[in-house]
Structures are given as structure tokens and as C-alpha cells.
Amino acid sequence: MLKKAVIPIAGLGTRFLPLSRVVPKELLPLVDKPVIHYIVKEAKASGIKEIVFVVRPKKKEILEYFKEDPKLEKLLKKRKREYLLSELYSIKELVKGISFSVVYQKEPLGDGHAILQAKKHIKKSDFGVFFADDVVDSDIPCLAQLENIFRTANSPVIGLKRVEKEKIPSYGIVKVEKISNRLYKVKDIVEKPEIEKAPSDLAIVGRYILTSEIFGYLERDSVKKKPEIILADALRRMLSDGKTIYGYEFQGRWLECGTKLSWLSSSFYLSLKDEKFKEALRGILKEL
Numbered sequence: 001m002l003k004k005a006v007i008p009i010a011g012l013g014t015r016f017l018p019l020s021r022v023v024p025k026e027l028l029p030l031v032d033k034p035v036i037h038y039i040v041k042e043a044k045a046s047g048i049k050e051i052v053f054v055v056r057p058k059k060k061e062i063l064e065y066f067k068e069d070p071k072l073e074k075l076l077k078k079r080k081r082e083y084l085l086s087e088l089y090s091i092k093e094l095v096k097g098i099s100f101s102v103v104y105q106k107e108p109l110g111d112g113h114a115i116l117q118a119k120k121h122i123k124k125s126d127f128g129v130f131f132a133d134d135v136v137d138s139d140i141p142c143l144a145q146l147e148n149i150f151r152t153a154n155s156p157v158i159g160l161k162r163v164e165k166e167k168i169p170s171y172g173i174v175k176v177e178k179i180s181n182r183l184y185k186v187k188d189i190v191e192k193p194e195i196e197k198a199p200s201d202l203a204i205v206g207r208y209i210l211t212s213e214i215f216g217y218l219e220r221d222s223v224k225k226k227p228e229i230i231l232a233d234a235l236r237r238m239l240s241d242g243k244t245i246y247g248y249e250f251q252g253r254w255l256e257c258g259t260k261l262s263w264l265s266s267s268f269y270l271s272l273k274d275e276k277f278k279e280a281l282r283g284i285l286k287e288l
């Protein structure tokens with residue numbers, strides 16, 4: 001069973017400027033919880049016991065969200081707002097049974113560089129990676145779906161989703177060989193291809209299961225030569241060394257939260273699904 005996961009949250013979030021100057025995109029709300037809550041929830045539901053957050057020194061306040069707050073609990077009781085305690089308890093429940101560690105990425109030198117900072121915690125283990133701007137709404141947690149493949153394949157597995165043709169140039173797109181329903185061998189990764197040159201319409205989603213072999217590949221990239229160390233580049237080099245990487249088109253809805261429009265749409269989708277708010281919101285939409 002996969003026990004460890006890395007969640008890099010040290011990116012600049014420039015696509016959310018000006019908001020991201022004061023609110024990290026991982027704390028943007030989806031209904032009434034920050035994006036990072038959904039990510040940790042998926043990790044826990046997938047059986048993860050150890051989470052390594054990679055943070056930027058300036059952004060470490062994100063982790064305050066998961067900390068207990070006895071003072072606030074006391075205050076809610078004193079002010080007869082006990083009914084709100086369940087909101088705090090839901091976080092306590094979420095983090096129960098998971099150990100958290102934090103490593104720092106001092107400069108935003110790429111997603112691969114961020115993952116590399118977690119090496120001393122991961123050691124020789126296999127591990128999951130969650131990019132904190134991709135939420136998946138599914139019956140079986142997305143990482144658990146990938147783990148089903150990993151258990152027999154023992155090679156890295158990447159989460160994939162089909163995207164509309166005109167959106168292809170915004171994603172990392174894979175060239176694949178189909179193995180069975182939803183399962184592919186990845187042959188190449190092309191970053192943001194033009195529609196005509198795209199090898200498929202299968203985009204990489206921020207969910208990976210990796211082996212510790214990746215660290216050697218990430219280390220080989222020197223930030224002196226390139227401005228950033230990118231995970232997709234390291235995976236591509238593994239492929240050219242003849243290593244096997246699988247891609248799995250997971251079941252569920254990909255709720256992107258990396259750009260303003262995608263986050264608004266994801267927020268819309270989940271709010272309109274939420275038992276507490278859906279009727280009132282539908283009423284407002286009708287009125288509009």
C-alpha cells in the first residue's frame with residue numbers, strides 16, 4: 001500500500017494575480033472549504049498516512065488551516081455557537097491518522113524542484129504526488145484508482161483526462177499506446193502542443209504515483225542551466241532511457257483550480273451540487 005504523498009504548494013500562482021499576492025491559490029474556497037482541504041481528503045481516502053508539504057517560506061501560513069484551535073473552540077462554546085464546532089471538528093477528523101511534515105522550497109524553481117525537496121522524507125519509498133490546483137470529484141478517490149494500476153505495474157502512473165480539442169494547447173499532452181480500457185503506456189509527453197501537432201487529446205492531471213527513481217532524474221537537471229526543474233522533463237528522460245510509465249484515464253470529474261475561469265467553474269459546479277446551497281443558488285440563477 002502506498003503510504004506517502006508529496007503536495008507541492010510553493011508555486012507563485014501568478015495566474016491568480018492580484019488575489020494571489022495575499023491569498024495563496026491553495027486556500028481559494030470551493031463552496032466553504034479551501035482547495036487544499038479537498039486534496040488532503042482525497043489523500044486520506046486513498047490510504048495515505050504521511051503527507052509532505054513543500055512550501056515557500058512566505059506561504060507557510062497555509063498549514064495553519066490544519067492546526068487545532070482550542071481557543072476558538074472555547075470561544076464558540078462561550079458565545080453559544082456550539083453548532084459551528086462541527087466545522088472545526090471536520091478538520092480534526094480529516095487530519096486524524098495522518099502525519100504531516102513540511103519542507104521548504106526557497107525559490108519557485110519549478111514543480112520538479114519542489115518534489116525534489118521532499119526526497120529526505122520519501123527516501124526509497126514509492127509515493128503519490130498531488131498538485132494542489134487539481135481537485136477530482138469521484139466515487140473512488142483518484143489516487144486510489146492510480147494505485148490499482150501501480151500495484152501490478154510497479155512503474156510510475158500518471159493521471160490522465162481527455163480534453164476538448166481547442167483546449168489542448170493549455171496542457172501537457174501524452175503520446176500513448178493503449179493497453180486496455182482507460183490504461184495506456186506513455187510514449188512521450190508534449191508540453192502545450194499546437195492542436196495539429198498534438199499526439200492525442202489526453203492531458204496530464206496533477207496526480208502521479210512515482211518511485212524514488214525520479215529523484216535521480218530530477219537531480220540531473222541543474223537550475224544553473226535551466227530556469228526551472230520540471231517533473232514532465234524528468235519523466236520524458238525516463239522514457240527515453242527505456243523506462244515504463246503508465247497513464248490511467250481516471251473515472252470522475254476533473255475540477256481544475258489553476259486559473260481564474262477554471263476555479264470559478266469548479267466552484268460553481270460543487271456549489272450547485274451541495275445539498276446546503278443548491279436550491280437557493282439555482283433560484284438565483286433562474287432569477288438572473
Ligand code: UTP
Pocket residue numbers: 008009010011012013014015016054105107108109110111113114130131132133258
Ligand atoms: P503550477 O504549474 O500551477 O504553477 O504548479 P504555479 O506557480 O503554482 O502557478 P502559476 O503558473 O504561476 O499560475 C503546479 C503545482 O506545483 C507547485 C504549485 O504550488 C502547484 O501545486 N509548484 C510549482 C511548486 O511547489 N513550486 C514551484 O516552483 C512551481
